[in-house]
Amino acid sequence: MKLYHSTASPYVRKVLMTAWECGLASRIELLPASGTPAAPNRDMAARNPLMKIPTLIRDDGSELYDSIVICEYFDSLAGGTLFPPAGEARWQVLRRHALVDGLLDSALAVRYETVARPEPLRWQEWIDGHSAKIDNALDALEREVDALPAAFQIDQIALVAALGYLDFRFASRPWRPGRPKLERWFARLSERESAKRTVPT
Amino acid sequence: MKLYHSTASPYVRKVLMTAWECGLASRIELLPASGTPAAPNRDMAARNPLMKIPTLIRDDGSELYDSIVICEYFDSLAGGTLFPPAGEARWQVLRRHALVDGLLDSALAVRYETVARPEPLRWQEWIDGHSAKIDNALDALEREVDALPAAFQIDQIALVAALGYLDFRFASRPWRPGRPKLERWFARLSERESAKRTVPT
Incomplete structure (x- = not known):
């Protein structure tokens, strides 16, 4: 998997902490990406129309966003417990x-x-x-x-x-x-x- | 249940549409609330520290936010199908x-x-x-x-x-x-x- 990221973004950090907690960090290749709302990263537009990080590229080439969706996906891959069931x-x-x-x-x-x-x-x-x-x-x-x-x-x-x-x-x-x-x-x-x-x- | 709302807010509309789809709309009392980031609705601060709508007050007096959390809660109450299971x-x-x-x-x-x-x-x-x-x-x-x-x-x-x-x-x-x-x-x-x-x- 590949992750558009910046080491300064707290939303990216949430995703990477989740990856570490789920034992998935070694499977993720980091793709540096920067941008602000006033100067969006247009190179990302084909992957995420919002041009935001974090954006995950899965092994089949499909994309996931935003941060909590990626976190819940990682937790599911790991059979995890980071998201309690309904209740x-x-x-x-x-x-x-x-x-x-x-x-x-x-x-x-x-x-x-x-x-x-x-x-x-x-x-x-x-x-x-x-x-x-x-x-x-x-x-x-x-x-x-x-x-x-x-x-x-x-x-x-x-x-x-x-x-x-x-x-x-x-x-x-x-x-x-x-x-x-x-x-x-x-x-x-x-x-x-x-x-x-x-x-x- | 009570919902801090504005008829102009699209996030509130998402919650109210979900309530209608789940057959819960008649159980929700609407509490008008307005505000912007530059002029937050400070009356709401005790219910939601972010002072944002939608904020739900449940029948036991406890609060839920933000919009998608309220939607998933409504769907769960209705035994619903608006959120697919993991997969x-x-x-x-x-x-x-x-x-x-x-x-x-x-x-x-x-x-x-x-x-x-x-x-x-x-x-x-x-x-x-x-x-x-x-x-x-x-x-x-x-x-x-x-x-x-x-x-x-x-x-x-x-x-x-x-x-x-x-x-x-x-x-x-x-x-x-x-x-x-x-x-x-x-x-x-x-x-x-x-x-x-x-x-x-």
């Missing part, structure tokens, strides 16, 4: 995954606004609104983190990728103050092989 | 759902850029990049639409919501020219009860 555990894992992905969507929105967009065109209300979403999500995760199931599932994989992304791109806006439970959880889970193999660069 | 049919349905949701994400990005953002702060490259994603996705769907499975599943629900949203918000940028198969498909599926009950206003 309350599944809804809670998928809800938390959506919370973390929404946090990341807002983090990327702030990043594009403050780095990619020309300075005279930046809009403070946009940055403030997305920053409120990020802060609310982190506060909610601080309240939930000690009650997370012992199983390391797709919600927790996403959370490692998200907190790692904040460390990577938002070091000047630290997320740890006031969130000691999340800080301890992240320090512990960052020791997993899947996390150590995929630190953003 | 190739599921990966294709979820891939197409992601394609349509990505199209919608770009449509919303263009809408926020051209309506919500103050005029002097608008960035043409942002609009052009997202417009290319929308066009590519529509062209890909034109190529796929005649081969869609007969079953009306979550990918097709999302596609009705997306094309209806383009008619609603992007009438000045018509999607039908050059896409006759998609046009015929949309005309046919728009006759479903679930579609007629949820036309955006």
Whole structure:
């Protein structure tokens, strides 16, 4: 299999952590790809009309996206346990995954606004609104983190990728103050092989 | 159950169409909610830290989000068939759902850029990049639409919501020219009860 990727993308990291957790990492060839919404990677258009990473090319040549679809596919290949079957555990894992992905969507929105967009065109209300979403999500995760199931599932994989992304791109806006439970959880889970193999660069 | 909603949101429409398809619509009380990323609906923060619609409040008071999680939950309640079980049919349905949701994400990005953002702060490259994603996705769907499975599943629900949203918000940028198969498909599926009950206003 081949994966269009960037070592900086938290959505790609989620997929690669899943691959490591599923024992599939050695079967994946990485194809470097970059791009932003304002400068999409048009070379990818034949593979993914949205021109986004991660995009997976399977061994039969067909494509899969987006990140959670690839993760569920990997989990299925591995006969895995990263996605609970239908029922309350599944809804809670998928809800938390959506919370973390929404946090990341807002983090990327702030990043594009403050780095990619020309300075005279930046809009403070946009940055403030997305920053409120990020802060609310982190506060909610601080309240939930000690009650997370012992199983390391797709919600927790996403959370490692998200907190790692904040460390990577938002070091000047630290997320740890006031969130000691999340800080301890992240320090512990960052020791997993899947996390150590995929630190953003 | 209660649903934070707006009659203009295509993600909410996806959830409400799913509720109609699952025979659950009469069990859902609609709670009006509005907001944009730059002016989030802070009244919703206690229910969904991301302050986004759709957000579902279940009968036990607990919340679910985002849209596809609510849809899969409804389908499960109904013993439904809108999400195929693990296997190739599921990966294709979820891939197409992601394609349509990505199209919608770009449509919303263009809408926020051209309506919500103050005029002097608008960035043409942002609009052009997202417009290319929308066009590519529509062209890909034109190529796929005649081969869609007969079953009306979550990918097709999302596609009705997306094309209806383009008619609603992007009438000045018509999607039908050059896409006759998609046009015929949309005309046919728009006759479903679930579609007629949820036309955006």
